[in-house]
Amino acid sequence: AQKVTQAQxxxxxxxxxxxxxxxxxxxxxxxxxxxxxKQPPSGELVFLIRxxxxxxxxxxxxxxxxxxxxxxxxxNFTITASQVVDSAVYFCALSLSGSSASxxxxxxxxxxxxxx
Amino acid sequence: xxxxxxxxxTLVQPVGSPLSLECTVEGTSNPNLYWYRQAAxxxxxxxxxxxxxxxxxxxxxxxxxxxxxxxxxxxxxxxxLLLSDSGFYxxxxxxxxxxxGANVLTFGAGSRLTVL
Numbered sequence: 001a002q003k004v005t006q007a008q009x010x011x012x013x014x015x016x017x018x019x020x021x022x023x024x025x026x027x028x029x030x031x032x033x034x035x036x037x038k039q040p041p042s043g044e045l046v047f048l049i050r051x052x053x054x055x056x057x058x059x060x061x062x063x064x065x066x067x068x069x070x071x072x073x074x075x076n077f078t079i080t081a082s083q084v085v086d087s088a089v090y091f092c093a094l095s096l097s098g099s100s101a102s103x104x105x106x107x108x109x110x111x112x113x114x115x116x
Numbered sequence: 117x118x119x120x121x122x123x124x125x126t127l128v129q130p131v132g133s134p135l136s137l138e139c140t141v142e143g144t145s146n147p148n149l150y151w152y153r154q155a156a157x158x159x160x161x162x163x164x165x166x167x168x169x170x171x172x173x174x175x176x177x178x179x180x181x182x183x184x185x186x187x188x189x190x191x192x193x194x195x196x197l198l199l200s201d202s203g204f205y206x207x208x209x210x211x212x213x214x215x216x217g218a219n220v221l222t223f224g225a226g227s228r229l230t231v232l
Contacts, residue, residue: 006159033219043204045160045223091160095219102210102219103175104150108159 002027004094006107013082014115021077021110023092029053033102034068034075035093039109045091051075079112087114118143122207122224129231135180135194137227139207142188147209149190150221151182154204166190167212202231 003026013019025034036048049059051068059066063080079086089111095104122139129135141147151163162175164182172182179198183191190207207224211217 035220037221043226045206045208045221047220047222050220093160093221102148103162103165103173104210104219104221105162106152106160 002094002096002103002105004092004105004107006090006092006110008110009108010111010113012113012115015084016081018078018080019082019112021079021090021092021112023075023077023107025073025075025092025094027094027096029096031096033095035095035104036066036075036077037091037093037106039089039091041088048077082112082114084114084116087112118209118222120207120209120222120224122227124227125225127227127229129197129229131199131231132196135192135197135201135229137192137205137207137229139190139192139224140188141209144188144209144211146187146212148212149184150208150210151190151192152206152208154206154226156203160206163192197229197231199231202229204228 005024008022011019032053034051038046038048049066056068056070065078067076089109091109092107093104095102119142149166152160153163154160163180164172164174166172166184169184169187180194205227208221210219210221
């Protein structure tokens, strides 16, 4: 069965600190996608990144970086030099690839608060 | 460009009353469609997903149902609401197949349901 665990319910840091959000997943499939989404206070979810299970290269996009490690079934998200605008709930998600209709499941989310 | 519309945005209903939430997607064909629920302070729970007209997969047994009468229309319904049905309901769509946009969800603005 598929499962996504985000053990950190809430994180609070001071602006400009680096912060890492953890995501651990479970699946028996060898082919799958992993995702991160951001939900700002407005409530609408915003897609951040998709990673294919065959691509273990880490990715950096500005202040955001993602560390995918199949050996530990983790897909962690790091924000460098955090800003108040980064305050949001962040969700990790998992789906299978290659099927016409993928079931996409989410973790319980991590609420990130950046204090000025 | 593709857009997703979801309504109503806010709904207050008494226990035992019916429910109908509607979602439509514009600017694409044959999308995968999803309904998620987010209870207060909780993660995203997958309720239903659909690969085509009349094809609905249910993830959680409950008093909710979904229908897809047209390719780009997805409706969430209930005959009798329970208190536990309160929450933030999110509709989403994704491209099918294995291309660059596959399984990347685009969410609607959400419908906040309060059952009293």
